[in-house]
Amino acid sequence: GAVVSQHPSWVICKSGTSVKIECRSLDFQATTMFWYRQFPKQSLMLMATSNEGSKATYEQGVEKDKFLINHASLTLSTLTVTSAHPEDSSFYICSARAGVETQSSYNEQFFGPGTRLTVL
Amino acid sequence: AQKITQTQPGMFVQEKEAVTLDCTYDTSDQSYGLFWYKQPSSGEMIFLIYQGSYDEQNATEGRYSLNFQKARKSANLVISASQLGDSAMYFCAMSSDYSSASKIIFGSGTRLSIRP
Numbered sequence: 712g713a714v715v716s717q718h719p720s721w722v723i724c725k726s727g728t729s730v731k732i733e734c735r736s737l738d739f740q741a742t743t744m745f746w747y748r749q750f751p752k753q754s755l756m757l758m759a760t761s762n763e764g765s766k767a768t769y770e771q772g773v774e775k776d777k778f779l780i781n782h783a784s785l786t787l788s789t790l791t792v793t794s795a796h797p798e799d800s801s802f803y804i805c806s807a808r809a810g811v812e813t814q815s816s817y818n819e820q821f822f823g824p825g826t827r828l829t830v831l
Numbered sequence: 832a833q834k835i836t837q838t839q840p841g842m843f844v845q846e847k848e849a850v851t852l853d854c855t856y857d858t859s860d861q862s863y864g865l866f867w868y869k870q871p872s873s874g875e876m877i878f879l880i881y882q883g884s885y886d887e888q889n890a891t892e893g894r895y896s897l898n899f900q901k902a903r904k905s906a907n908l909v910i911s912a913s914q915l916g917d918s919a920m921y922f923c924a925m926s927s928d929y930s931s932a933s934k935i936i937f938g939s940g941t942r943l944s945i946r947p
Binding site (some may be wrong): 802 | 868873874875876878881922933934935936937938939940
């Protein structure tokens, strides 16, 4: 199946710094990528949807200036947590959706392995 | 607005037994997709099974089957012959697009523990 990678897999940073997380589709072109956030023992909450070459669409309650998303190519989307604070500590997961050329019976989302962010 | 409800926060099942994980959903859309994902302790989201709202047959994938009851708006996951490796969090999810996995919303999850 299609593979999505995330880098880094985990990161620890000081409060006030910015952290960039990369999401790559390795063997397909992703027209759309999604960013989720998961707190411990909770479900995944969609943060934003990004389409290649256009601005991301953020879910209600998600600060777009805090969580900068760039989808500059069909294989790469980045999430930058700006001026991170301890409450931003979470598990961030991306997913990618292929274009219409997929062989699937439906246009499946493929999930990355996640990035664990800890802000001290 | 769409909503997914999983009422079982945790379940314990004996190895080799079958287990049913409950999921109900709410939507006013006619076209939608229903998914089940498995999340082991490593954190990765593993796709298990998909059911489209217009699919008349229940979806099956190996030991997984989805008991789709459209009138009751339920999409329960059945795992047959459970194995120790099935211990994980299980999320029911829904997309608003039948044929394309667009925005997906997730339920709160069920933690399944398999006893040897």
